[in-house]
Amino acid sequence: MSSVHVELGERSYDVLVAANLIPNLGRHMAARMDARRAAIVTDENVGRLYLEPVRQALSDAEIDSVEIVVAPGEASKSFSTLERVVRELLAARLERSDIVIALGGGVVGDLAGFAAAITRRGMSLVQVATSLLAQVDSSVGGKTGINTPEGKNLVGAFFQPRLVLADTSTLDTLPPREFRAGYAEVAKYGLIDDADFFSWLEENRAAVFSGEDARGEAIRRSVAAKARVVATDEREAGTRALLNLGHTFGHALEAACNYDASRIIHGEGVAIGMAMAHRFSVHQGLCAPETAERVERHLAAAGLPTHMNSIPGRGFSTSELMDHIAQDKKVKAGRLTFILSRGIGEAFIAEDVAPHSVETFIAGELAAEPAPALQTGE
Numbered sequence: 001m002s003s004v005h006v007e008l009g010e011r012s013y014d015v016l017v018a019a020n021l022i023p024n025l026g027r028h029m030a031a032r033m034d035a036r037r038a039a040i041v042t043d044e045n046v047g048r049l050y051l052e053p054v055r056q057a058l059s060d061a062e063i064d065s066v067e068i069v070v071a072p073g074e075a076s077k078s079f080s081t082l083e084r085v086v087r088e089l090l091a092a093r094l095e096r097s098d099i100v101i102a103l104g105g106g107v108v109g110d111l112a113g114f115a116a117a118i119t120r121r122g123m124s125l126v127q128v129a130t131s132l133l134a135q136v137d138s139s140v141g142g143k144t145g146i147n148t149p150e151g152k153n154l155v156g157a158f159f160q161p162r163l164v165l166a167d168t169s170t171l172d173t174l175p176p177r178e179f180r181a182g183y184a185e186v187a188k189y190g191l192i193d194d195a196d197f198f199s200w201l202e203e204n205r206a207a208v209f210s211g212e213d214a215r216g217e218a219i220r221r222s223v224a225a226k227a228r229v230v231a232t233d234e235r236e237a238g239t240r241a242l243l244n245l246g247h248t249f250g251h252a253l254e255a256a257c258n259y260d261a262s263r264i265i266h267g268e269g270v271a272i273g274m275a276m277a278h279r280f281s282v283h284q285g286l287c288a289p290e291t292a293e294r295v296e297r298h299l300a301a302a303g304l305p306t307h308m309n310s311i312p313g314r315g316f317s318t319s320e321l322m323d324h325i326a327q328d329k330k331v332k333a334g335r336l337t338f339i340l341s342r343g344i345g346e347a348f349i350a351e352d353v354a355p356h357s358v359e360t361f362i363a364g365e366l367a368a369e370p371a372p373a374l375q376t377g378e
């Protein structure tokens with residue numbers, strides 16, 4: 001088993017990465033916290049597969065548990081589902097020192113994490129991440145929250161977990177489309193500041209997808225990268241914004257699609273957004289066209305979309321995307337901030353990006369030849 005430590009003083013915690021960790025969940029919790037009662041928050045898909053093993057692991061460590069099951073999908077990151085989860089925690093008379101276990105992907109992690117942050121002004125949180133995206137990104141770092149029609153994750157809190165388990169065996173049941181989407185966030189770490197990791201991914205992508213040792217290695221390297229960033233800038237006062245590479249465009253597309261999974265899911269938005277961020281960097285004269293092409297080639301080889309025009313359904317207008325971009329949490333004094341790039345592994349924070357240059361760029365992208373349609377069926 002490998003363990004990555006997230007160093008945050010008294011809020012430090014471990015991220016355990018290995019196969020078959022769930023049967024020892026209760027033991028790992030008991031070693032780190034006063035664990036007598038827990039609420040397992042999960043979605044219907046994950047619950048069907050992993051609720052029973054989690055329940056058993058808790059019972060083996062003499063931890064009583066209740067379950068709260070929500071519908072799968074982005075729509076559950078909503079005020080109404082948040083209210084339901086909080087009310088069920090209260091109805092079950094869970095105390096402040098009891099534990100909320102987020103069992104699932106990033107949707108459950110963000111939702112249950114936010115519920116844990118606000119119920120009784122903060123319960124203990126354990127993340128049991130079951131999607132690739134949750135294992136490499138969302139379970140680590142303490143961003144929790146929900147979506148609103150105005151935009152993605154606009155309501156939430158920074159709230160760190162006490163423990164994170166990335167049981168890599170759970171990835172064997174993850175649908176291929178969801179694995180590909182999580183891979184976008186893996187590639188992100190290479191693109192931000194680790195060109196060697198990006199080259200390693202170019203060499204080892206097939207092995208990562210087929211679940212060999214490379215999959216575990218990619219997850220460990222991603223978690224270590226995220227832990228380093230979070231430890232230096234927990235609340236995104238500066239460098240943590242680099243983790244948002246691709247997200248300004250990606251979140252705007254998710255919101256414009258009304259978070260509809262038949263059109264786009266988060267990791268796909270990040271893939272398109274990262275490809276766009278590199279093309280926009282070229283447009284701004286900051287980056288060589290060959291770099292943007294290399295990024296696109298790698299994402300496309302992983303089966304990920306790289307152009308807005310490949311999103312099924314109605315097209316977008318420049319103005320609706322600009323409206324969503326204006327709601328981005330990185331906006332400062334009304335000015336747009338983007339994560340741009342000078343090369344592979346050379347991302348940087350660009351403040352005060354001129355809106356008209358973003359507009360011109362988006363209009364150009366929308367006018368381009370339609371890209372092959374994104375396969376959202378599997």
Ligand SMILES: NC(=O)c1ccc[n+]([C@@H]2O[C@H](COP(=O)([O-])OP(=O)(O)OC[C@H]3O[C@@H](n4cnc5c(N)ncnc54)[C@H](O)[C@@H]3O)[C@@H](O)[C@H]2O)c1
Nearest residue numbers: 045072105106107130131133134137138143170173174266
């Ligand atoms: N907090 C953060 O730092 C952070 C980081 C990245 C993304 N996010 C958020 O995470 C969300 C996306 O997370 P996601 O991609 O995990 O999506 P998700 O939580 O919707 O999970 C993807 C799908 O796979 C299913 N699933 C999950 N694990 C499974 C397994 N092991 N076997 C079978 N099915 C499984 C789920 O039921 C769901 O249908 C977005 O809302 C995004 O905004 C948050």
Ligand SMILES: O=C(O)C(=O)C[C@@H](O)[C@H](O)[C@H](O)COP(=O)(O)O
Nearest residue numbers: 137141143152153240243244247329
């Ligand atoms: O942890 C972070 O910081 C990230 O930006 C990770 C992103 O992958 C993630 O999607 C995050 O939820 C986006 O943050 P937001 O602040 O733009 O909502």
Ligand SMILES: [Zn+2]
Nearest residue numbers: 185247266270
């Ligand atoms: Zn993300």
